[in-house]
């Protein structure tokens with residue numbers, strides 16, 4: 416009997432952790448030296464260097480495996496990102512157009528945005544609750560802080576630079592202005608997701624105005640979009656067959672390079688982030704489901720159905736890359752109709768990031784505690800506002816929000832250089848917050864369709 420895909424992904428994940436852990440413990444620079452390699456990064460990059468003149472066949476074999484693992488992971492992520500723009504575009508066009516009339520688009524849009532906003536603020540409040548109670552900043556010694564900051568100085572300078580540019584685009588005026596692409600094709604080409612959403616919603620409304628019922632002029636256009644959307648989701652399914660290998664390839668280097676030192680120093684901080692994220696995932700979301708669907712969707716069934724999307728989010732750290740699988744799970748395994756799923760999920764993958772918002776809040780308070788900066792109630796309210804905005808502006812790709820964190824830090828006068836301290840563990844926390852991000856989208860789609868009374872029996876309860 417063939418093992419279900421999510422089990423194969425879990426096994427690959429565990430194998431990756433074990434292999435990565437073993438490499439981080441046993442493969443040290445002296446291992447490279449014993450193979451005749453004195454400059455491992457040049458050797459791995461394939462640049463000729465005198466330092467590596469003595470490299471033998473064993474070093475070549477090691478390099479081959481490192482490159483193979485990197486290639487597998489990179490290809491998988493590239494494939495998933497390749498489908499992110501077309502899936503968002505086509506499924507949202509179909510989602511909007513199949514709602515039938517513009518007023519229904521408006522009604523669904525308002526409900527969706529309201530749930531997004533409330534859950535994002537709830538997540539931030541949970542994060543603030545955890546970090547104000549446990550105060551993870553008090554668990555890091557001055558020396559540890561200085562050591563970690565020094566190690567990452569150059570990287571932070573680059574990121575602060577990028578953030579300065581991003582900040583200009585983050586004023587409320589600029590944010591609204593930039594929503595409207597002057598050239599929709601450029602928005603697609605540059606993967607400007609907020610603009611792609613505006614394009615898709617407008618196109619969907621346009622099709623509805625022309626008429627999408629059989630015999631009306633836009634009927635065929637909508638059918639074409641719907642066929643294309645299904646084609647891209649089918650491509651995703653094919654790509655998912657590679658997931659176990661890719662997950663192994665993505666996790667192993669993360670665990671191997673992170674090293675245990677930094678984890679130890681930041682253990683309490685990581686525990687607070689993970690604890691707060693788990694509270695949202697296992698308390699807030701289930702409560703919302705139980706209360707707002709009046710018990711029609713049990714949290715257990717919900718998590719079972721969305722497990723493949725969550726596992727993929729965990730290993731890819733990318734909401735955009737997980738979108739197509741999330742749509743598949745929500746439609747086929749939860750019974751949410753395509754008109755709701757293809758409206759709510761592409762929107763959510765771009766603007767609804769509860770895990771990211773929570774993370775911003777915990778990281779900002781952690782760094783304030785580290786620097787001994789007291790936070791007033793007004794500061795905390797500022798964190799709620801900026802973290803909400805930043806989570807809307809964050810792209811659904813790995814590590815996106817750490818750049819924008821500067822905006823939250825500056826709003827409460829915490830030096831952005833503090834990011835250096837938390838950079839070392841960002842990847843692992845990124846994996847966790849992405850799971851919460853995409854689960855929030857799936858939950859919103861489920862809530863909306865349960866309240867509308869459009870939930871049907873899942874067509875495919877056990878597959879994927």
Ligand code: ASP
Nearest residue numbers: 733734771811812815816
């Ligand atoms: N990686 C996250 C996502 O794709 C974004 C972030 O918080 O960096 O959802």
